[in-house]
Amino acid sequence: METVVKLDLALFEGLCRLGDSTLVLGHRVSEWCGHAPVLEEDIALANVALDLIGQTQLWLGLAGEVEGRGRDADALAFRRDVWEFRNLLLVERPNGDFGQTLMRQFLFDAWHQPMLKALEGSNDARIAEIAAKAGREVAYHLERSADLVIRLGDGSEESHKRMQTALDTLWPYTGEMMASDATDCALAEAGVMPAPDSIRPQWEALVGEVLGEATLKAPESAYMHKGGKQGTHSEHLGHMLATMQWLQRAYPDAKW
Amino acid sequence: MYAQMVKSEATTEDPEKLAAFQARIDAGEKIEPKEWMPEGYRKTLIRQIGQHAHSEIVGQLPEGNWITRAPTLERKAILLAKVQDEAGHGLYLYCAAETLGVSRDELTEALLSGKMKYSSIFNYPTLNWADIGAVGWLVDGAAIMNQVPLQRTSFGPYSRAMIRICKEESFHQRQGYDIMMKMAQGSPEQKAMAQDALNRFWYPSLMMFGPSDKDSVHSAQSMAWKIKINTNDELRQKFVDQTVPQAEYLGLTIPDPELSWNEEKGGYDFSEPDWSEFFEVIKGNGPCNAERMEARQKAWDEGAWFREGLMAHAAKRAARKIAAE
Ligand SMILES: [Fe+2]
Ligand SMILES: [Fe+2]
Numbered sequence: 103m104e105t106v107v108k109l110d111l112a113l114f115e116g117l118c119r120l121g122d123s124t125l126v127l128g129h130r131v132s133e134w135c136g137h138a139p140v141l142e143e144d145i146a147l148a149n150v151a152l153d154l155i156g157q158t159q160l161w162l163g164l165a166g167e168v169e170g171r172g173r174d175a176d177a178l179a180f181r182r183d184v185w186e187f188r189n190l191l192l193v194e195r196p197n198g199d200f201g202q203t204l205m206r207q208f209l210f211d212a213w214h215q216p217m218l219k220a221l222e223g224s225n226d227a228r229i230a231e232i233a234a235k236a237g238r239e240v241a242y243h244l245e246r247s248a249d250l251v252i253r254l255g256d257g258s259e260e261s262h263k264r265m266q267t268a269l270d271t272l273w274p275y276t277g278e279m280m281a282s283d284a285t286d287c288a289l290a291e292a293g294v295m296p297a298p299d300s301i302r303p304q305w306e307a308l309v310g311e312v313l314g315e316a317t318l319k320a321p322e323s324a325y326m327h328k329g330g331k332q333g334t335h336s337e338h339l340g341h342m343l344a345t346m347q348w349l350q351r352a353y354p355d356a357k358w
Numbered sequence: 359m360y361a362q363m364v365k366s367e368a369t370t371e372d373p374e375k376l377a378a379f380q381a382r383i384d385a386g387e388k389i390e391p392k393e394w395m396p397e398g399y400r401k402t403l404i405r406q407i408g409q410h411a412h413s414e415i416v417g418q419l420p421e422g423n424w425i426t427r428a429p430t431l432e433r434k435a436i437l438l439a440k441v442q443d444e445a446g447h448g449l450y451l452y453c454a455a456e457t458l459g460v461s462r463d464e465l466t467e468a469l470l471s472g473k474m475k476y477s478s479i480f481n482y483p484t485l486n487w488a489d490i491g492a493v494g495w496l497v498d499g500a501a502i503m504n505q506v507p508l509q510r511t512s513f514g515p516y517s518r519a520m521i522r523i524c525k526e527e528s529f530h531q532r533q534g535y536d537i538m539m540k541m542a543q544g545s546p547e548q549k550a551m552a553q554d555a556l557n558r559f560w561y562p563s564l565m566m567f568g569p570s571d572k573d574s575v576h577s578a579q580s581m582a583w584k585i586k587i588n589t590n591d592e593l594r595q596k597f598v599d600q601t602v603p604q605a606e607y608l609g610l611t612i613p614d615p616e617l618s619w620n621e622e623k624g625g626y627d628f629s630e631p632d633w634s635e636f637f638e639v640i641k642g643n644g645p646c647n648a649e650r651m652e653a654r655q656k657a658w659d660e661g662a663w664f665r666e667g668l669m670a671h672a673a674k675r676a677a678r679k680i681a682a683e
Contacts, residue, residue, distance in 0.1 A: 125431075132425045132434070135441055136418035137653060139661020141449050141462075144418070148442035155435045162431075176430045200664050253671040254664070261667025349429040349487060356545050358429040358487075358537075 112288040113226075114169045115188060116295050118178070119331050121161030122189035125179055126339070127210060128154030129346055130197055139200055146246060150207070153239040160232045180350035184333075184340045191330035192275040194339045198268065201254060201261070205268035208247035208312065213279040215244045216304040220296035229294065248312045255316025262317065269313070270321050277326025280305065285331075360413035360477045360501055361406040362568040362640070364586075366579040367398035383584050388514040391457035399583055403513055404458050405474070406585060408465045411451035412476040414444045415469075416650050420484045421493060429487060436533050437490060443526045450522055454515040470655055478636060481644030482562050485555075488541045488548070492555035494534015496563040496601065502527045503597050504567070507587035516585070535604065542608040549609075556605065557613045561631040567594040569633055599625045 132151040138144040162175035173181075192210055197203045218240055221233035254261040280302045282290075290297035313320060329335065349358070376396060382389065389395055418441050425441065428434035452462040468474040479497055484490060505527060509520045541552035567590040571577040580586035588596075605612050616629045638644065 129426060132438060135422040135425050135438070136415075136445075137422075137657045139657060139664040141415070141445055141452070143664075144445040145442055145449070148438050148445065152435055152438045152442070155431055155438065159431050159435075176432075179431055180429070200661065254667045256671055256674065257667030258663070258670035260663045261670065264663060264667075345426050348427055353545065353547060356429075356548055358433055358540060358544075 109288060109292055109294075110168060112285045112292075113294060114165055115285045116289045117161050117165035117168060117229075118188040119190075121158050121165055121175070121178070122187045123193050123210075124154040124161060125158040126187070126189040126342065127193035127207075128152075128158060129342060130193065130195075131203070131207070133197055134203065143200075150243055150246075153236075153243065157232070157236045157239070160236070164228055164232065176350075180347045184335055184343060186333060187330075187335060187339060187343075188333060189330055189335075189339075190275070190278050191327055191336060192272065192278065194330070194336055194342065195272060195275060196338055198271070199264060201264040202268040202271065204247060204250050204254070205265060205272055207243065208251045209272055209276050209309070210279075211240060211244040211247045212308045212312070213276075213301060213305050215240050216301050216308075217279075217296065220301065224295060225293040248308075251312055251318075252316045255313070255318040265316065266318050269318050273321045274323070274325055274327050278328045278330055281326070281328055283332065360504070360566075361409040362475070362477060362566070364402060364406045364409060364576070364580070366576040366583075367401040371396050380582065383512045383582075387512075388517060389512050390514045398579070399513075399585075400458050402580060402583070403516065403585055404455055404460050406580075407451050407455040407458075407516055407519075408460070408468070408474055409476060411448050411455060411465065412469045412474060413480065414448035414451060416476040416480045416654060417444050417497075419650055419653055420480055420482070420646070421490060423484050424487065424490050427487070428490075433537070440494070440530050440533060443530065447519075447523050447526070450519040454513075454519045457515045466658065470651070470658060472642070472651075475640065476650075477566060478639045478644065479562050479566050481639050481646045481650060482558065483646050485558070486551040488538065488551040488555035489559070491534050491537030491541055491552065492559040494530050494532075495538050495604070496534075496556075496559050497566070498527055498530040498534060499601065500563050500566045500593075500597050502531060503593045503600075504588075510584070510587065512584035538608055538610075542610055552608070553610055556610050560613050561635075564594055564597070564628075564631045565633075565636045565639075567591075567597070569636070595625050598628050602626055 128151045131147050131154065134144070134147045135151075136144065138147055158179065159175045162178045166173040166175060166178055190210075192206060195202070195206055215237070218233045218237040222230050222237060224230045224233065251265065255265045256262070280298045282298050286295070286298050289295040290300075309320070349356075375394065379389075379394065379396060379399075389399075421437060421441050421444075425434060425437050428437050452465060455465060456462065465474065469476065479500075484493065502524070505520055505524050509517055509524055511517045511520065538552055538555075541548045541555075543549075544552075569590065571590045577586060577589065581589075602612060602617065612628075614629045616627065618627050619625075620627045639647065642648075
């Protein structure tokens with residue numbers, strides 16, 4: 103009995119990690135709306151944000167169901183505070199210039215795509231189903247972000263410099279995606295979600311290939327930030343939530 | 359409208375050619391980009407389509423202002439989809455304008471230098487969440503009034519762009535009205551937001567159709583060319599007649615004490631908007647003109663390295679291909 107309860111708890115955590123990451127990244131991407139460098143990018147970014155928000159509805163919807171306390175996806179998205187969020191630190195990094203936004207997207211997509219592929223093999227059918235649907239969308243995100251990283255890395259002197267700066271800045275936030283804690287271990291042992299480090303070989307191969315073509319160099323330093331998955335965030339997340347959750351918090355009884 | 363006060367260009371071509379051209383239009387034929395057309399027709403269309411395209415692009419900003427604050431995931435997704443559509447409309451229209459021999463970059467530069475305008479409506483702020491409802495309901499509603507007849511416009515690419523755009527517009531209006539419904543039937547605060555939004559957007563929406571043009575020579579020429587289908591007053595009347603019952607259904611009050619049903623004309627009598635305010639907004643003195651242009655200028659300037667980077671890459675690739683051959 104004890105282990106069942108624990109697995110349920112781990113499952114809730116694991117689903118929040120997925121749903122919060124898509125929520126926070128979707129929010130960040132949507133901040134670009136109307137401000138992108140070309141019209142085609144406005145359209146593409148809105149598309150990515152839309153997919154990520156849709157995936158959030160599914161992951162957090164399932165999280166609420168698993169939790170069984172009557173919270174739906176909106177309650178989880180709009181009524182939890184910073185320390186209850188389980189997203190990766192990478193996705194809460196501010197947008198920066200367009201190069202940073204693209205690099206963040208690529209580093210995430212390169213993890214997201216193989217992660218979803220592995221989740222399709224989950225022994226929880228609900229998870230496998232969401233992963234399959236999300237996977238089709240994310241394959242396109244990855245194709246696009248990888249292509250742009252290559253073109254801008256191997257572009258003009260300035261675009262190269264900006265992409266390298268973006269890579270240097272964001273690199274220390276990538277380790278968390280492949281690092282395991284007790285929750286990850288419990289989920290992996292139960293066959294519900296893949297062990298994070300099992301994604302590493304694919305991530306490294308993909309990132310290595312794209313950076314090579316882009317003539318960009320990953321930093322030597324091995325230091326990696328962590329904490330997002332456990333609820334220890336950067337200062338940025340609180341400001342994002344203040345914006346995102348404001349209406350729900352100011353008018354808690356309202357229906358929208 | 360999205361294209362307000364577009365001046366038509368005088369034409370000095372061969373009268374015989376002009377008559378043949380006019381006959382084609384009168385017969386309901388579509389004019390295609392490679393075919394002969396009067397210079398005035400071309401220039402007027404560039405101005406009108408360009409202004410329409412700019413309006414779609416600048417129009418992303420007042421709604422984008424609420425994407426990060428949308429109150430539910432569903433509302434956020436719907437609003438994102440809607441604003442994305444508007445960017446797509448901009449793209450169709452720039453493409454239609456390009457067939458007339460003007461590039462998107464040229465049009466963008468004309469917008470940023472102030473040589474070209476966009477609709478006055480997007481210089482008004484979105485201050486509470488119900489504004490997003492009001493924009494969909496009233497602003498897209500007014501746009502539809504104008505765009506539905508423009509599907510029959512004489513210039514082929516413009517007409518086809520309008521057909522695609524109109525398919526998406528009804529969803530825009532519906533989602534706006536749906537937000538208004540929720541707000542109007544919600545808590546007292548929500549109801550107050552809905553009424554406040556209507557109060558602020560009513561007259562600016564009426565201004566979208568532009569001042570009366572029943573005596574305008576420009577309009578007469580544009581109507582003969584079928585690049586304008588109805589007069590501004592006709593469309594405004596139609597809009598009021600459609601919208602008043604919708605406001606009543608919502609339980610909201612149109613901020614016009616003179617509004618009353620006129621049995622004889624089979625439509626509402628209503629107050630004119632303050633046209634001096636309209637001309638100030640057009641001149642650049644609306645509440646958000648400076649912010650809107652600043653945002654577009656910033657996107658353009660800060661995107662320069664991105665656009666140049668892509669071009670540099672394309673050039674490198676082409677050079678490599680030649681070297682390999
Ligand atoms: Fe539109
Ligand atoms: Fe629209």
